[in-house]
Amino acid sequence: MRNLILTVANLAAYAVAAMAVFVLSPAANFSLPWWVALAAPAVVYTLLVRMCCPRANTAEGIGIVALLFVAHAALASATGMVYAAFTALPYPAAFAVAAWEYLPAPILQLLCVSLLVLPFRTLYAPPRARRRRPFAAMSASADAAGARLRSASDLPPSPFVTPDLPDLPATTPAGPASDGFAGGPVSQSTGIPPIAGGSRRDGAERVEEVVAIPFSRIAAQLPAGAFTIPPERLGANLLEPGHLLVPTRLLVPQLADGHVTVTWEEVADQFPRHALAVNEATVRDGLPEGRIVLPLDEVIRRLPPELFASSQPGADMQALERFPLPFRPVEPDPVMPAAPPEPPPAAPAAPSRPEPVMEAVPPVVNGAPPVPDMTPPVADQIEVDPPRPMPEEAARPAPETPAALPAPAAEYIPPFLAADRDIEYGLGARSVEPEVIDEPAPVEAGPVEVPPVMEVAPPPSVAPVTPPPLERPRVVVSHTPPPRFEMPVAAPVAPLEQPAPVPRSSASGDQARQASQLAAVLTPFGALEVSSTGIEGVTLFTFASGALPSDAVLRTAASVLPFLMSGRAPWAVDQLTVRREGGAIVITPLGSVESGGPAMVASVGRVGSLALLEIVCLKAAREHRLAFPGASRREPAAPAAPTAQYETRKAGGLSVGFLTGDLDAFGPVAPTVLRDSAGGNEVCVFLAPGGDSRAVAGFSVDVCRALVAGDEPALGALQSVTFRLGERRLVVRPVKGTPGRFSVLVAAGEAVDRPGLAHRQLQRAAALLRSA
Amino acid sequence: MSIINYAAKEINFKVVYYGPGVAGKTASLQHVHRSLPDGNKGKMISLATGDDRTIFFDFLPVSALTVRGFVTKFQLYTVPGQVYYNMTRKLVLRGMDGVVFVADSQWERLKENVESFRNLEENLREYNYELDRMPCVIQYNKRDLPNAAPVPYLEYMLNRRARRVPSFESVASRGVGVFDALNTVSRMVLLSEFGQEQEVQSNAS
Numbered sequence: 001m002r003n004l005i006l007t008v009a010n011l012a013a014y015a016v017a018a019m020a021v022f023v024l025s026p027a028a029n030f031s032l033p034w035w036v037a038l039a040a041p042a043v044v045y046t047l048l049v050r051m052c053c054p055r056a057n058t059a060e061g062i063g064i065v066a067l068l069f070v071a072h073a074a075l076a077s078a079t080g081m082v083y084a085a086f087t088a089l090p091y092p093a094a095f096a097v098a099a100w101e102y103l104p105a106p107i108l109q110l111l112c113v114s115l116l117v118l119p120f121r122t123l124y125a126p127p128r129a130r131r132r133r134p135f136a137a138m139s140a141s142a143d144a145a146g147a148r149l150r151s152a153s154d155l156p157p158s159p160f161v162t163p164d165l166p167d168l169p170a171t172t173p174a175g176p177a178s179d180g181f182a183g184g185p186v187s188q189s190t191g192i193p194p195i196a197g198g199s200r201r202d203g204a205e206r207v208e209e210v211v212a213i214p215f216s217r218i219a220a221q222l223p224a225g226a227f228t229i230p231p232e233r234l235g236a237n238l239l240e241p242g243h244l245l246v247p248t249r250l251l252v253p254q255l256a257d258g259h260v261t262v263t264w265e266e267v268a269d270q271f272p273r274h275a276l277a278v279n280e281a282t283v284r285d286g287l288p289e290g291r292i293v294l295p296l297d298e299v300i301r302r303l304p305p306e307l308f309a310s311s312q313p314g315a316d317m318q319a320l321e322r323f324p325l326p327f328r329p330v331e332p333d334p335v336m337p338a339a340p341p342e343p344p345p346a347a348p349a350a351p352s353r354p355e356p357v358m359e360a361v362p363p364v365v366n367g368a369p370p371v372p373d374m375t376p377p378v379a380d381q382i383e384v385d386p387p388r389p390m391p392e393e394a395a396r397p398a399p400e401t402p403a404a405l406p407a408p409a410a411e412y413i414p415p416f417l418a419a420d421r422d423i424e425y426g427l428g429a430r431s432v433e434p435e436v437i438d439e440p441a442p443v444e445a446g447p448v449e450v451p452p453v454m455e456v457a458p459p460p461s462v463a464p465v466t467p468p469p470l471e472r473p474r475v476v477v478s479h480t481p482p483p484r485f486e487m488p489v490a491a492p493v494a495p496l497e498q499p500a501p502v503p504r505s506s507a508s509g510d511q512a513r514q515a516s517q518l519a520a521v522l523t524p525f526g527a528l529e530v531s532s533t534g535i536e537g538v539t540l541f542t543f544a545s546g547a548l549p550s551d552a553v554l555r556t557a558a559s560v561l562p563f564l565m566s567g568r569a570p571w572a573v574d575q576l577t578v579r580r581e582g583g584a585i586v587i588t589p590l591g592s593v594e595s596g597g598p599a600m601v602a603s604v605g606r607v608g609s610l611a612l613l614e615i616v617c618l619k620a621a622r623e624h625r626l627a628f629p630g631a632s633r634r635e636p637a638a639p640a641a642p643t644a645q646y647e648t649r650k651a652g653g654l655s656v657g658f659l660t661g662d663l664d665a666f667g668p669v670a671p672t673v674l675r676d677s678a679g680g681n682e683v684c685v686f687l688a689p690g691g692d693s694r695a696v697a698g699f700s701v702d703v704c705r706a707l708v709a710g711d712e713p714a715l716g717a718l719q720s721v722t723f724r725l726g727e728r729r730l731v732v733r734p735v736k737g738t739p740g741r742f743s744v745l746v747a748a749g750e751a752v753d754r755p756g757l758a759h760r761q762l763q764r765a766a767a768l769l770r771s772a
Numbered sequence: 773m774s775i776i777n778y779a780a781k782e783i784n785f786k787v788v789y790y791g792p793g794v795a796g797k798t799a800s801l802q803h804v805h806r807s808l809p810d811g812n813k814g815k816m817i818s819l820a821t822g823d824d825r826t827i828f829f830d831f832l833p834v835s836a837l838t839v840r841g842f843v844t845k846f847q848l849y850t851v852p853g854q855v856y857y858n859m860t861r862k863l864v865l866r867g868m869d870g871v872v873f874v875a876d877s878q879w880e881r882l883k884e885n886v887e888s889f890r891n892l893e894e895n896l897r898e899y900n901y902e903l904d905r906m907p908c909v910i911q912y913n914k915r916d917l918p919n920a921a922p923v924p925y926l927e928y929m930l931n932r933r934a935r936r937v938p939s940f941e942s943v944a945s946r947g948v949g950v951f952d953a954l955n956t957v958s959r960m961v962l963l964s965e966f967g968q969e970q971e972v973q974s975n976a977s
Binding site: 255256257258259295296297300305307308309310317319320322323324325326327328329330331609760764767768 | 794804807808809812834837844846854856879882883884885886917918919921922924925927928929931932936938945947951954955956958959960962963
């Protein structure tokens with residue numbers, strides 16, 4: 001009804017205006033050529049459709065323009081009839097006056113038609129857009145229907161702010177509650193307040209609440225090549241430009257899982273159909289499990305805070321107050337400083353933290369290692385000073401805890417640490433309970449037998465040979481011609497020289513023996529597909545568990561092979577680990593890369609044990625060198641030569657000195673900030689005093705360039721690259737920064753005996769730098 | 773399940789630090805070990821991989837109060853957080869008297885927190901333990917990181933059981949909040965063992 005009234009009013013206003021102008025100045029000499037009467041409306045209405053119907057495809061746009069043009073012609077025709085009635089002109093002459101000979105008339109017609117269609121905008125929108133009416137309605141639904149659109153533009157300030165933590169008090173509270181968390185579907189156990197959704201509008205349309213997620217946060221998940229336009233334009237052409245609208249009813253049941261996704265079908269309507277390069281089923285198949293993972297921080301920030309408010313009373317802490325504090329530290333707990341102290345940037349950090357007295361078992365057994373005493377804790381290991389000495393007897397009865405499991409505890413030896421034993425995995429084989437370690441690496445109990453290796457004669461056309469069914473790890477040695485991979489070598493990296501023919505220890509039979517021995521050491525990782533591949537003269541033994549795409553793993557290995565050459569890295573490299581979001585790739589040279597290797601390449605997914613894989617690979621390399629000394633001969637490393645010019649610069653107001661104390665796992669290090677001569681890359685280097693920071697910076701940037709150039713979407717973004725020789729570590733982390741900020745963070749230590757801690761400290765430093 | 777040694781007049785309690793991998797369980801225990809006076813602690817035993825991931829468990833015996841003439845001793849354990857070490861986790865949980873659930877506050881680790889918490893409930897069920905009846909606190913760790921999720925949402929995810937439990941924010945690498953959580957769970961253990969009528973003598977100082 002309202003639209004009808006607006007239309008009638010518009011027409012009436014046009015009629016009055018056209019007549020008034022014609023009566024007041026009938027002799028106005030604003031004559032136009034006749035063809036302008038055709039061209040002007042076409043241009044104006046085309047622009048109008050482009051602005052109002054950006055999602056209409058070409059055919060729909062032409063149709064809408066044609067309709068508007070017809071309306072314009074009808075209006076001109078009617079006006080001509082009125083002019084003919086008021087004057088003595090014949091109708092054709094009056095029509096010419098109304099259409100083009102009297103300029104005010106066509107201008108008024110353009111204006112009227114443009115206004116005429118606005119009330120019916122949703123009608124002349126393309127059918128797909130009309131289907132989204134429930135979403136579109138929400139854009140203007142801050143009315144009685146009660147729907148609330150929390151888009152980026154109308155968001156209230158975030159209810160949650162990450163605390164600065166000047167002091168961290170207990171937040172607690174507790175008391176009787178009405179719901180249970182565990183077990184069943186979250187939607188049945190939430191107990192959250194109901195959200196406005198499902199209210200009805202105009203008696204017909206269902207209006208529901210949505211959350212607007214910035215498209216830039218999820219664009220990377222869409223399959224490559226699924227759309228014909230770049231992500232920026234795709235985002236601008238969404239139903240809500242720049243945002244993906246997700247109904248709240250889909251989000252709330254997932255909030256308690258700490259992970260929120262939507263299926264492609266639930267949001268497909270918001271994408272412009274004409275931008276699809278493939279059909280929707282292909283897009284869905286290209287998404288992990290057909291779902292888009294939403295950024296949880298964006299979701300939570302846009303939800304009402306009362307959703308997370310607890311109506312349950314706090315815990316009764318008064319009863320606890322009757323007991324004095326059982327534990328009182330020598331010094332009170334520290335509090336977070338408001339601003340971290342900034343030591344002089346060049347000053348080396350002194351190791352300040354007193355290390356606790358720990359009995360940490362050496363994880364990697366080099367050479368002929370002593371078998372550590374892995375007996376679980378018993379009373380005689382406890383040292384307590386008077387006046388309250390700890391008991392001499394076992395702290396707990398035998399069957400109660402692992403600490404007191406009598407026989408199994410005495411037997412337990414973490415198997416991969418024992419050099420003289422075959423590798424087992426986990427505790428299952430020696431448990432008091434007949435349980436096995438959970439997936440993904442189920443390993444049977446008992447000593448591991450080296451699986452028989454299928455020796456395949458080298459007929460040229462034999463594809464990977466499937467061995468007979470084995471319960472033990474499946475080992476396949478393929479002798480297919482090595483696939484061609486383009487080496488994504490960064491510009492400053494010296495290309496691998498084709499080595500002179502290297503006297504290999506033998507041909508394929510020898511490779512099979514080498515592969516089978518390496519595979520035997522990798523038994524803890526279950527079934528592996530082993531293959532040998534030659535890349536640029538270097539033999540790579542790859543061990544694929546299926547967690548990562550083997551092609552992508554191989555390409556990544558190829559891209560970093562040049563950095564394993566003597567003289568390229570700051571020191572000879574025992575092992576190189578590339579961490580990406582999707583998993584990690586461990587490359588362990590078995591011989592000199594210049595001499596054709598070989599090297600072993602193993603990978604692990606996100607949930608796998610990277611530490612165990614690194615340990616096992618090092619052990620495999622040791623055994624390989626013993627078994628194949630000729631094939632594993634390594635050349636001594638020449639000193640590294642810098643390949644790029646780097647200049648020390650100031651940190652631009654951001655002091656990195658405060659990070660020095662947080663990197664104590666690398667030993668005493670001093671920060672240096674460098675920028676390359678081209679001014680592009682900025683590197684923050686933490687080295688032991690006296691280290692050549694320029695050489696390390698150039699090398700690190702080259703590594704990042706090579707891996708970014710050979711980017712593998714299937715493996716995710718690059719997180720870090722670690723070079724190790726014994727306890728020496730050089731860790732390179734690209735920092736996602738803005739121009740002028742740090743782009744690469746590097747830390748190196750001479751004796752990093754806690755590499756996990758070092759990794760986490762550097763990860764933390766990168767996060768701090770990124771947020772600085 | 774406390775173990776009472778009447779001859780030595782000692783009561784031993786077992787507290788387990790539970791949570792997803794790299795959440796800060798071992799770091800919390802290390803801070804406790806560093807910070808307690810020598811007279812109240814034994815040797816810390818840590819079985820970790822080269823990547824500092826706990827492969828079996830960490831163990832730290834500490835002594836606390838004297839209650840009714842009995843010296844109370846707490847054995848602090850951590851569990852390996854990686855999903856495939858569940859059997860080890862179950863073994864460590866056996867006979868425990870209290871649990872500190874260490875959650876990683878980072879947005880990208882929230883899913884692992886929930887999975888670990890549900891794993892804790894499942895493992896306890898196998899021993900016929902009820903988390904609602906067990907002394908338990910939650911320690912929201914890594915609160916100093918810029919990508920830490922807000923505490924109300926963490927509470928919404930992890931602390932909506934029939935009985936809400938005390939929760940604490942912490943930065944285990946710097947020791948912030950670690951003793952708050954430990955003292956609270958220890959008091960809850962003592963309360964469940966002795967009730968409210970007891971004669972307490974501090975042994976810590």
